[in-house]
Amino acid sequence: xxxxxxxxxxxxxxxxxxxxxxxxxxxxxxxxxxxxxxxxxxxxxxxxxxxxxxxxxxxxxxxxxxxxxxxxxxxxxxxxxxxxxxxxxxxxxxxxxxxxxxxxxxxxxxxxxxxxxxxxxxxxxxxxxxxxxxxxxxxxxxxxxxxxxxxxxxxxxxxxxxxxxxxxxxxxxxxxxxxxxxxxxxxxxxxxxxxxxxxxxxxxxxxxxxxxxxxxxxxxxxxxxxxxxxxxxxxxxxxxxxxxxxxxxxxxxxxxxxxxxxxxxxxxxxxxxxxxxxxxxxxxx
Numbered sequence: 001x002x003x004x005x006x007x008x009x010x011x012x013x014x015x016x017x018x019x020x021x022x023x024x025x026x027x028x029x030x031x032x033x034x035x036x037x038x039x040x041x042x043x044x045x046x047x048x049x050x051x052x053x054x055x056x057x058x059x060x061x062x063x064x065x066x067x068x069x070x071x072x073x074x075x076x077x078x079x080x081x082x083x084x085x086x087x088x089x090x091x092x093x094x095x096x097x098x099x100x101x102x103x104x105x106x107x108x109x110x111x112x113x114x115x116x117x118x119x120x121x122x123x124x125x126x127x128x129x130x131x132x133x134x135x136x137x138x139x140x141x142x143x144x145x146x147x148x149x150x151x152x153x154x155x156x157x158x159x160x161x162x163x164x165x166x167x168x169x170x171x172x173x174x175x176x177x178x179x180x181x182x183x184x185x186x187x188x189x190x191x192x193x194x195x196x197x198x199x200x201x202x203x204x205x206x207x208x209x210x211x212x213x214x215x216x217x218x219x220x221x222x223x224x225x226x227x228x229x230x231x232x233x234x235x236x237x238x239x240x241x242x243x244x245x246x247x248x249x250x251x252x253x254x255x256x257x258x259x260x261x262x263x264x265x266x267x268x269x270x271x272x273x274x275x276x277x278x279x280x281x282x283x284x285x
Contacts, residue, residue, distance in 0.1 A: 001013060001014065001042065001043030001044070001045075001267060001270045001271070002270045002271065003045075004202070004249065004250070004251075004252050005202070006046070006081065006083075006123065006153065006176055006177055006202040006252065007123075007152075007153040007176035007177075007202070009081050009122070009123075009153070010045075011045045011046040011081050011252060012043045012044050012045045012046060012267070012270065013245055013252060013269075013270040014044065014241055014245075014252070014253055014255070014266055014267050014269055014270045015044060015045075015046030015047065015048060015083075015204070015252055015253065015254040015255075016036075016039045016044050016046070016047050016048065016254060016255070016256075016257060016263055016266075017048045017206055017207075017254040017255055017256035017257070018036070018047055018048060018049045018053065018063050018066070018067055018256070019048075019049070019050070019053045019063065019256055020212060020256045020257065020258040021035065021036075021063060021066060021258050022053040022054050022055065022062045022063035022066065023053060023054070023055055024055060024094075025212070025258075026055065026258065027258050027259075029066065031258065031259070031260075032066055032070075032258065033066070033069065033070050033073070034260050035257055035258055035259055035260050035262075035263055036066070036067065036070035036071075036074075037070060037073075037074050037260075038260035038261075038263050038264055039257070039263045039267070040070075040071075040074050040076045040077065040079075040080065041076075042263060042264050042267035042268075043267060043270070044080075044263065044267055045076075045079050045080050045081060046080070046081050046083065046252060046254065047067055047080055047081075047082050047083070048083045048084075048179070048204065048206070048254045049063045049064050049067055049082065049083070049084045049085075050063065050064075050084055050085035050086070050088060050127055051064060051084065051085070051086055051088075051108055051111065051112055051115075052085075052088040052089055052090050052096070052127065054090060055090075055092075056092050057090075057091060057092025057093075058092070060089075060090075060111070061111060061112065061115040064082075064084055064112055064115040064116055065115050067082060067116070068115060068116050068117050072117070081122045081123060082116060082118075082121070082122050082123070083122065083123035083124075083125060083155070083177070083179075083204075084112050084116070084121060084123075084124060084125070085124070085125040085126070085127035085157055085179075086104070086105050086108035086109055086112065086124065086125075086126070086127060087099060087100045087104070087105060087108070087126050087127040087128055087130065087138065088127040088128050098127075098128055098129075098130040098131075098132075099130060099133075100126065100128075100129065100130030100132075100133040100135075100137075100138035101130070101133050101137070101138070102137055102138065102140060102141035102144075105126070105138060105141040105142070105145075106141055106144070106145065109121065109124060109145055109150055109151065110150075112124070113150065120149055120150055120151060120152050121150065121151045121152065122151075122152050122153065123151070123152070123153045123154075123155055123176070123177060124142065124145060124151035124153070124154055124155070125154070125155035125156055125157045125177065125179055126138050126139060126141075126142055126154075126155075126156045126157065126167075127157050127158070128157060128158045129158065129159065129163065135163055135166060135167075136166065136170055139156070139166070139167045139170045139171065140170060142154040142167075142171065143170055143171050143172070143174075146171065146174060153174075153176045153177070154171055154174060154175060154176065155175065155176055155177030155178060155179060155202075155204075156175065156177075156178055156179075157178070157179040157180065157206075158179075158180060158181075159178055159180065159192065160191075160192065161191050161192060161195050164178055164192060164195055164196070164199075164201070165195075168199065168201070175199075175201055176201060176202060177201060177202040177203075177204055178192055178196050178201055178202070178203050178204065179204040179205075179206055179254070180192050180193075180203070180204075180205065180206070181205070181206055181207050182203075182205035182206075182207075182208065182244070183205070183207055183208050183209060183210045183211075183240075184210070184218070184221075184222045184225065184240060184243075184282075184285055185210045185214070185221065185222075186207070186210065189205070193205075193247065193248065193251070196248070196250050197248040197249075197250050200250065201250060202250050202251075202252055203248065203250050203251050203252070204251075204252050204253070204254050205244055205251065205253045205254065206254055206256075207256070208240060208241060208244060208253045208254075208255050209237060209240060209255060212256065215237075215256075218236050218237060218240060219236035222236075222285050224281045224282055224284075224285050225239050225240055225243075225282065225285070228274070228278050228281065228282065231278075232272065232274075234268065234272060235265055237255070237265055237266060237269070238265060238266070238268050238269040238272050239269075239272070239274070239278075239282070240269075241253050241255060241266060241269030241270075241272075242269045242272040242273070242274050243274060243278075243279060243282045243283075245269065245270070246274055246279050253269075
């Protein structure tokens with residue numbers, strides 16, 4: 001698989017979002033492990049997770065634990081950059097809450113370290129701004145974790161342009177990634193993508209197919225993606241990811257998957273070359 005860079009780490013151009021393997025509708029563990037192993041076999045070396053990717057109360061870190069098990073049982077597990085996040089919580093009633101306090105983020109990082117079984121987390125990202133906590137305080141916790149060697153790289157998620165600039169300043173120029181939602185139907189993160197391109201910061205689009213509930217309708221909702229997919233003999237999902245990769249060399253999409261066949265298809269996008277005409281048509285959607 002072609003590669004890109006996050007900070008000083010080279011990763012496959014297409015990553016894997018592991019959330020679907022731990023939330024509502026999640027598969028059994030055997031299928032999840034098979035999916036993660038299929039990703040590694042396909043050349044995926046970036047796996048995205050978070051401590052809040054779980055379903056029930058009392059099982060925080062379910063996704064992290066699953067990933068650790070998969071990596072430990074595969075001979076390429078040591079080549080993977082695991083990106084996890086803190087600051088979002090799931091009480092177990094289906095809701096999502098936030099805690100961006102420095103104390104919580106530091107405790108969450110310690111717990112993630114234990115679940116992943118590592119001495120330092122490869123990439124740790126602040127999951128979502130907490131309106132009750134000054135953004136500078138939350139990012140300041142990441143700076144301290146970097147300085148303490150508990151995380152190797154730091155990023156932010158669900159951040160706007162000013163927050164990205166502020167985070168990079170607080171981290172002393174060490175911000176390496178921004179993980180925001182971006183898809184054919186959701187392009188509100190265009191300014192953030194352009195800023196990351198300008199600053200040389202990796203942009204990790206999540207829900208690139210429109211989210212779990214809408215991913216199946218990608219081709220029917222966006223006819224040009226379907227037409228170009230037929231022309232190239234591939235899926236509309238591959239076209240979608242290849243289009244994102246063509247936007248900027250800092251883009252590393254992280255499509256979610258819970259089936260081996262899905263992750264294999266997504267990985268194929270790294271080798272799909274779209275024409276200039278294709279890209280112009282997709283940009284206009």
